[in-house]
Amino acid sequence: xxxxxxxxxxxxxxxxxxxxxxxxxxxxxxxxxxxxxxxxxxxxxxxxxxxxxxxxxxxxxxxxxxxxxxxxxxxxxxxxxxxxxxxxxxxxxxxxxxxxxxxxxxxxxxxxxxxxxxxxxxxxxxxxxxxxxxxxxxxxxxxxxxxxxxxxxxxxxxxxxxxxxxxxxxxxxxxxxxxxxxxxxxxxxxxxxxxxxxxxxxxxxxxxxxxxxxxxxxxxxxxxxxxxxxxxxxxxxxxxxxxxxxxxxxxxxxxxxxxxxxxxxxxxxxxxxxxxxxxxxxxxxxxxxxxxxxxxxxxxxxxxxxxxxxxxxxxxxxxxxxxxxxxxxxxxxxxxxxxxxxxxxxxxxxxxxxxxxxxxxxxxxxxxxxxxxxxxxxxxxxxxxxxxxxxxxxxxxxxxxxxxxxxxxxxxxxxxxxxxxxxxxxxxxxxxxxxxxxxxxxxxxxxxxxxxxxxxxxxxxxxxxxxxxxxxxxxxxxxxxxxxxxxxxxxxxxxxxxxxxxxxxxxxxxxxxxxxxxxxxxxx
Amino acid sequence: xxxxxxxxxxxxxxxxxxxxxxxxxxxxxxxxxxxxxxxxxxxxxxxxxxxxxx
Numbered sequence: 001x002x003x004x005x006x007x008x009x010x011x012x013x014x015x016x017x018x019x020x021x022x023x024x025x026x027x028x029x030x031x032x033x034x035x036x037x038x039x040x041x042x043x044x045x046x047x048x049x050x051x052x053x054x055x056x057x058x059x060x061x062x063x064x065x066x067x068x069x070x071x072x073x074x075x076x077x078x079x080x081x082x083x084x085x086x087x088x089x090x091x092x093x094x095x096x097x098x099x100x101x102x103x104x105x106x107x108x109x110x111x112x113x114x115x116x117x118x119x120x121x122x123x124x125x126x127x128x129x130x131x132x133x134x135x136x137x138x139x140x141x142x143x144x145x146x147x148x149x150x151x152x153x154x155x156x157x158x159x160x161x162x163x164x165x166x167x168x169x170x171x172x173x174x175x176x177x178x179x180x181x182x183x184x185x186x187x188x189x190x191x192x193x194x195x196x197x198x199x200x201x202x203x204x205x206x207x208x209x210x211x212x213x214x215x216x217x218x219x220x221x222x223x224x225x226x227x228x229x230x231x232x233x234x235x236x237x238x239x240x241x242x243x244x245x246x247x248x249x250x251x252x253x254x255x256x257x258x259x260x261x262x263x264x265x266x267x268x269x270x271x272x273x274x275x276x277x278x279x280x281x282x283x284x285x286x287x288x289x290x291x292x293x294x295x296x297x298x299x300x301x302x303x304x305x306x307x308x309x310x311x312x313x314x315x316x317x318x319x320x321x322x323x324x325x326x327x328x329x330x331x332x333x334x335x336x337x338x339x340x341x342x343x344x345x346x347x348x349x350x351x352x353x354x355x356x357x358x359x360x361x362x363x364x365x366x367x368x369x370x371x372x373x374x375x376x377x378x379x380x381x382x383x384x385x386x387x388x389x390x391x392x393x394x395x396x397x398x399x400x401x402x403x404x405x406x407x408x409x410x411x412x413x414x415x416x417x418x419x420x421x422x423x424x425x426x427x428x429x430x431x432x433x434x435x436x437x438x439x440x441x442x443x444x445x446x447x448x449x450x451x452x453x454x455x456x457x458x459x460x461x462x463x464x465x466x467x468x469x470x471x472x473x474x475x476x477x478x479x480x481x482x483x484x485x486x487x488x489x490x491x492x493x494x495x496x497x498x499x500x501x502x503x504x505x506x507x508x509x510x511x512x513x514x515x516x517x518x519x520x521x522x523x524x
Numbered sequence: 525x526x527x528x529x530x531x532x533x534x535x536x537x538x539x540x541x542x543x544x545x546x547x548x549x550x551x552x553x554x555x556x557x558x559x560x561x562x563x564x565x566x567x568x569x570x571x572x573x574x575x576x577x578x
Contacts, residue, residue: 046557240528
């Protein structure tokens, strides 16, 4: 049941690709001469390259996994996320709202804005919360990568793989090796290495995804008409309309708009792309042209998942494994469906190319995230606390040490972290911890003269309210069964955004600060 | 229901179509940008080196 077409040829393709990619990533170390080169690629990345790396960062293997998991249960309704992400990208790119002003300030990290506008302590608080939320957010990445490898390649014994959610030792070792390789080239080549490897990964991934889409749409047992027909028959309107009964609902839709809007502006791995361009025009064009990438990163894995649903329905044994309570109910083992479909649908050779593309996705997200969080810890936490300016050399050295530290923590906790029902909700929730407070502090700092440092700090600390969504439902039942139906992740996270904004405005009005600081460069 | 199926069909045609067209443009233009980036970094190195000599 769990065997796939993955053969020796595919392993060879994947191995050659990965090692070539890492070697190139290390080779570009010769271009690193300053901290700007290491952290923002010397601000010399043109529009096309920036679009490729922006899409490469957003289109991670974890993205493909969480999108396919949600879409396997919720169908096309989940693709609403893709539509919202694309719309936000088009709006920011066409208007230059916020992103143009941030680029004009020549920042290296987003928390740096908080020192320029508020004070050093606010920058440190933003840096700490951002790094904590970011590392938590990244916690599930290795596990998702490992799960994909297991089911796409057919590694591990079918019984072991099919009947348990535990990952085999082999898979853990392979995933550890991949993370170590990413750490190696990110430590050595910094942002230049991230840009170069992201570009290569964008090319390979695009080809791989095109092959996957073609196979899903052209297979006689699948195809657009068949998969939409099966989905409509088994799940009804809730699989197409996100606000239909038993689907996601309006609260979730509004929360998603805030997540995408906030992530584009303050979430380090995404927002760094605002800062790596040579000028404002390139920043705006990056957001505008990368908008279709925002759609594809969710829509393609969702298409794979819906195709997998059709595939599963045609097989009694698979139906029993994935939908023990019936096809209209939530799926069990949803993380296994998409890789299994691809592993069984694509022939050897093409499967190797697709898996190489998805390994590329795994690496391109990890490198940007590692560098993003490490540069924030170095520049926005360590350097301001130390008070004495760090030299270029010291900044690069410290960032490298922090990358290794985050990577090691990721390997240790990532592979052992318990599986979540919806990876997407977990990631949006951990993002909300930082984004909910940083977004009003950023917008207020840019556009409201009444914004104060105490308002910004209080708003950022309010973001931790989002963690209440992690309290198990059983505990809420024990406290008060009546509130259980309101105690959902979208409700709590949306409430966190509202509370953080209200706290920011109220505290700012109660504690008016000094005139905002001049917007010149601030040495860390 | 059919309206929703049509909406998603057109969104997919539009989204995937524009993405793969973008890919065709980005691959050669991105390679050009990459070479420019290397030249830019090399120039920065020369500038830095010049400043140190002074």
